[in-house]
Amino acid sequence: MKRQTPNKLKILNDPIYGFIQIPNSLIFDIIEHPYFQRLRRISQMGFSNLVYPGANHTRFHHALGCIHLMQKAIRVLRFKQIEITKEEEKALCIAILLHDIGHGAFSHALEHSIVHGISHEEISLKFMKKLNDEFDGKLDLAIEIFEGNYHRKFFYQLISSQLDIDRLDYLKRDSFYTGVTEGNISSDRLIVMMNVNDDQLVIEQKGIYSVEKFLIARRLMYWQVYLHKTGLVAEHMLVNVLLRAKELAEKGDELFASTSLRYFLYNEINQDNFTDETLEMFSKLDDYDILSAIKEWTNHEDKVLSLLSQMIVDRKLLRIEIQKDAFDVDQINKKISKYSKKLNLSEEETNSFVFSQEIKNQAYNSEKPIFILNKKGKLKDIAKASDQFNIQALTKPVIKHFICYPK
Incomplete structure (x- = not known):
């Protein structure tokens, strides 16, 4: 048949x-x-x-x-x-x-x-x-x-x-x-x-x-x-979790991770060494690998990694303030010093919890x-064909600054 x-x-x-x-x-x-x-x-x-x-x-x-x-x-x-x-x-x-x-x-x-x-x-x-x-x-x-x-x-x-x-x-x-x-x-x-x-x-x-x-x-x-303040905080906290995990992996610390996530944590990956093997590993890496790792990292002995992971899992995110002008460096340093004592972390480690960056929105x-x-x-x-003044205004990028720190 x-x-x-x-x-x-x-x-x-x-x-x-x-x-x-x-x-x-x-x-x-x-x-x-x-x-x-x-x-x-x-x-x-x-x-x-x-x-x-x-x-x-x-x-x-x-x-x-x-x-x-x-x-x-x-x-x-x-x-x-x-x-x-x-x-x-x-x-x-x-x-x-x-x-x-x-x-x-x-x-x-x-x-x-x-x-x-x-x-x-x-x-x-x-x-x-x-x-x-x-x-x-x-x-x-x-x-x-x-x-x-x-x-x-x-x-x-x-x-x-x-x-x-x-x-x-x-x-x-x-x-x-x-x-x-x-x-x-x-x-x-x-x-x-x-x-x-x-x-x-x-x-x-x-x-x-x-x-x-x-x-x-x-x-x-x-x-x-896309630039909603809560989404912004969560994404930057995720980046900080992964950066911390990468840092610990480079020191030789043992971290829970799927095979594909482990590959990217324990190897330095950039454009020059992105081989076929790297692509194959990348093709097996998805949201589930990251989430399962973060859930497990809540139990890790490194305080920065476990605390950030727990905050993401429980949705207990950092506080965020957004404004037009850049935040004063002294103001940021004071917050780092304050939360370093509160969290019992070094000032360098506190950078994962207190940080300032800018966001940009250019619609056209x-x-x-x-x-x-x-x-x-x-x-x-x-921009010239429209009689809407708004459209001309949309060509100018709008830049705002934000600071995140613990609640």
Whole structure:
């Protein structure tokens, strides 16, 4: 009896867009690959669920949402007589599907603690090249587009720009799962208004108000969600826990850790020595490794590690103050001295509990403009085309400073 080949043209149900189609068997096989399945175990928003309890969605969700929006964008552009071949369509879908595959556990925390000098975009590219070997070069074009080397520049803009498919999904998705309605953009309308002019991705005049809303939504989501003070504290405490664990590992202390986490704690990993073995270990590291380690580290004899871990597990976080101007160095030193005595730690150890940094929010970068195509076929930067003074103001980065210390 002939064995049936599995049906790879699946339809998935997404709470935001409804049904999402997997367009071809190659994309199905990439989604089935362990590298991609790992994204089910990487939260999209790190510790934001300590503020917004519904924010438990994953990078896996987001990547599938992106492929859905990319298919929609391709249909719209073809309708407007922009020729996109079947091969280009497949490559665009693969590039957007894999754009975040290099994210580490809890998204950005690893980049600032146990892996140095290599960004998640560079790790994404390493994953894509490894998958390309496994799939006999079928990702060549997707990689060329992802690196911005393909001759049709608007393809790269669909993957990475100020109005790319990535942002159109994560703003809408994060808004949905947090319940913060200010971020609920009309990704459908923005895509329908897309066009290509002189190999540039542009938005037609009729879509100008949707772009304005998108930029304002992005600004509000950053202040209200991504840079929310509680989320900020939790993420910096996580970075400090991992830095402390790394420090102890370098001294030869024995730490509880999964095989993959142990590899990154007990080896110095940077861009120069990020080998195939490192990539394999990275592909097995996810939020669960970090959380299980932190739970176990609450019992560790090192006071800094155990106390920080316990605070994260119990959600007894540090206090945070945010202001426009930088905090006075004397003020910070006084707090370090005060809490050093209270916690019975050295001043150097107290730096894990008392620290000051800055945050930056720039909703629109005019160096990489979003162009509006008017009815005469002329292009104008949204900041100049809009009659909203707000948009011009959004081009200026807003910098704030924060200090954290024990309650």
